[in-house]
Amino acid sequence: MLHRARHLCGKWCRWSSPFIHLLTLTVVTFGVLAPLICHRFLHSYFYLRHWHLNPMSREFLELNQQEGQDALHYFETMQMPNASEASGSDTFQPLLLITIITVQRRNDFHYVLQVASHFHRLLQKCGARCQSHRMLLCNVESDPSSHQDVRLLSRLFPMVSRDRTGKNPDPSLNQFEKEKQDYVFCLEQSLLVYNPEYVLLVEDDAVPEEEIFSVLQHLFSARFSKPYLRDALYFKLYHPERLQRYFNPEPMRILEWLGLGMFLGPVLSCAYCWAAGRAGPSWCLVAFFALYSMALSELVGRHYGLELRRLHPALYNVVPASECCTPAMLFPAASARRALGYLRGLRCRRGFAKDTALYSLLRGKGENAFVVEPNLVRHVGMYSSLRLNSDPKLLKKWDRQWKKEKEKEKEKEKEKEKEKEKEKEKEERKEERKKGRKEERKKGRKEERERKKEKKEKKEKKERKKERKKERKKERKKAVSS
Ligand SMILES: CC(=O)N[C@H]1[C@@H](OP(=O)(O)OP(=O)(O)OC[C@H]2O[C@@H](n3ccc(=O)[nH]c3=O)[C@H](O)[C@@H]2O)O[C@H](CO)[C@H](O)[C@@H]1O
Numbered sequence: 222m223l224h225r226a227r228h229l230c231g232k233w234c235r236w237s238s239p240f241i242h243l244l245t246l247t248v249v250t251f252g253v254l255a256p257l258i259c260h261r262f263l264h265s266y267f268y269l270r271h272w273h274l275n276p277m278s279r280e281f282l283e284l285n286q287q288e289g290q291d292a293l294h295y296f297e298t299m300q301m302p303n304a305s306e307a308s309g310s311d312t313f314q315p316l317l318l319i320t321i322i323t324v325q326r327r328n329d330f331h332y333v334l335q336v337a338s339h340f341h342r343l344l345q346k347c348g349a350r351c352q353s354h355r356m357l358l359c360n361v362e363s364d365p366s367s368h369q370d371v372r373l374l375s376r377l378f379p380m381v382s383r384d385r386t387g388k389n390p391d392p393s394l395n396q397f398e399k400e401k402q403d404y405v406f407c408l409e410q411s412l413l414v415y416n417p418e419y420v421l422l423v424e425d426d427a428v429p430e431e432e433i434f435s436v437l438q439h440l441f442s443a444r445f446s447k448p449y450l451r452d453a454l455y456f457k458l459y460h461p462e463r464l465q466r467y468f469n470p471e472p473m474r475i476l477e478w479l480g481l482g483m484f485l486g487p488v489l490s491c492a493y494c495w496a497a498g499r500a501g502p503s504w505c506l507v508a509f510f511a512l513y514s515m516a517l518s519e520l521v522g523r524h525y526g527l528e529l530r531r532l533h534p535a536l537y538n539v540v541p542a543s544e545c546c547t548p549a550m551l552f553p554a555a556s557a558r559r560a561l562g563y564l565r566g567l568r569c570r571r572g573f574a575k576d577t578a579l580y581s582l583l584r585g586k587g588e589n590a591f592v593v594e595p596n597l598v599r600h601v602g603m604y605s606s607l608r609l610n611s612d613p614k615l616l617k618k619w620d621r622q623w624k625k626e627k628e629k630e631k632e633k634e635k636e637k638e639k640e641k642e643k644e645k646e647k648e649e650r651k652e653e654r655k656k657g658r659k660e661e662r663k664k665g666r667k668e669e670r671e672r673k674k675e676k677k678e679k680k681e682k683k684e685r686k687k688e689r690k691k692e693r694k695k696e697r698k699k700a701v702s703s
Pocket residue numbers: 322323324361396397399400403404423424425426461545546547548574575576600602604605606607608
């Protein structure tokens with residue numbers, strides 16, 4: 222036995238043994254190379270949060286502030302035609318209407334100017350291919366004239382604002398219902414004013430990527446006509462990087478992960494056999510390299526692998542949408558009308574903002590929606606207009622934390638519903654008791670009335686008896702006297 226163990230150990234621990242090779246490869250990859258290369262990758266498990274998060278967040282804010290200033294300069298130095306000239310004589314139906322929904326935010330970042338300047342520049346670069354695209358500003362600030370950036374942009378772009386159409390929101394609305402109503406307003410106005418084939422509704426902190434129009438063109442001409450995409454309710458052009466991991470399980474992602482392992486497993490094991498001068502790979506070797514590549518892609522970050530798809534529009538993924546966030550949403554006109562109807566019937570609140578509301582329609586109404594990967598816009602708005610955050614960071618929450626919070630919110634909602642049901646039951650019981658008491662009182666009154674009636678009847682009977690007696694007496698007296 223001892224001899225056999227020593228023999229096995231000798232065989233496995235030789236420098237030339239595959240076991241030692243694979244062990245060394247695993248230790249060097251996951252213990253040395255990947256941590257060294259990826260410690261500054263924001264969306265990697267190897268990211269050193271405690272070292273880098275604060276300085277990187279500060280750097281991002283400074284850079285973004287500068288980009289805001291550049292955007293201001295871009296529009297200030299531009300020869301501005303007036304908005305109607307810029308939009309041309311718009312009697313024709315645009316293929317794509319880009320609507321930017323905006324409120325007044327921190328002045329120093331000029332978020333909406335950043336978004337508008339990028340779209341404007343990219344449209345010009347795209348030239349004749351984007352002739353049938355239009356831009357619209359949707360100002361949902363409660364006091365539209367106080368939105369300074371929009372005042373500057375309105376000289377170049379057509380604009381609608383909530384207040385001017387006489388549909389100013391009710392000030393007692395909760396913030397998330399107001400946000401939804403603003404969204405509904407902008408989508409509705411986009412359809413009314415331009416009647417486009419597609420509406421791209423972007424938030425005022427979603428800066429487009431350079432290739433957005435070439436990818437959209439490819440999607441319009443080659444992909445959206447596919448039967449399974451034709452009736453989609455919406456296409457998301459952005460999903461937060463922190464939620465793009467394989468461990469945020471989505472059926473398509475799991476398939477993609479397995480596919481990656483099944484492709485890289487055989488390829489890497491063949492490469493290993495070739496390098497080590499060995500005969501063809503065994504199943505064990507293929508399985509090892511499949512797991513190795515799957516683990517590496519998850520730990521380095523799926524987000525970085527997705528970036529490779531930017532090489533060509535045809536490589537972009539269009540997969541079923543997942544829940545969070547609406548910085549850039551593409552609606553085909555017919556779907557936009559359906560979404561408007563659905564959204565009007567929902568009421569938003571904390572924990573059920575418009576993104577969750579839209580996602581809830583998929584199951585509730587049997588609709589489909591998709592997300593395009595990688596992202597076609599960048600989210601730059603570190604200061605939210607909806608949630609207070611005085612010290613924003615590039616990574617707000619870990620995945621698990623985000624999920625936990627969502628679960629907590631859902632549990633709270635359930636508890637609230639249970640409490641509501643209990644209260645309803647209590648109320649019902651109270652009502653029943655009240656009704657019972659009322660009926661008892663009614664019955665009591667009836668009995669009282671009957672008792673009184675009986676008493677009265679008895680009294681009357683007695684009196685009648687007395688009278689009869691008196692009469693008989695009188696008659697007897699009469700008889701005696703006669
Ligand atoms: C990057 C990201 O995850 N962003 C999401 C997050 O937004 P944020 O919390 O990042 O809020 P934000 O300031 O980016 O606002 C989102 C959008 O709502 C608009 N706005 C704001 C105030 C208002 O009264 N009316 C109004 O329409 C605003 O112009 C912007 O276009 O949560 C929202 C839902 O609550 C959406 O899902 C956003 O996509």
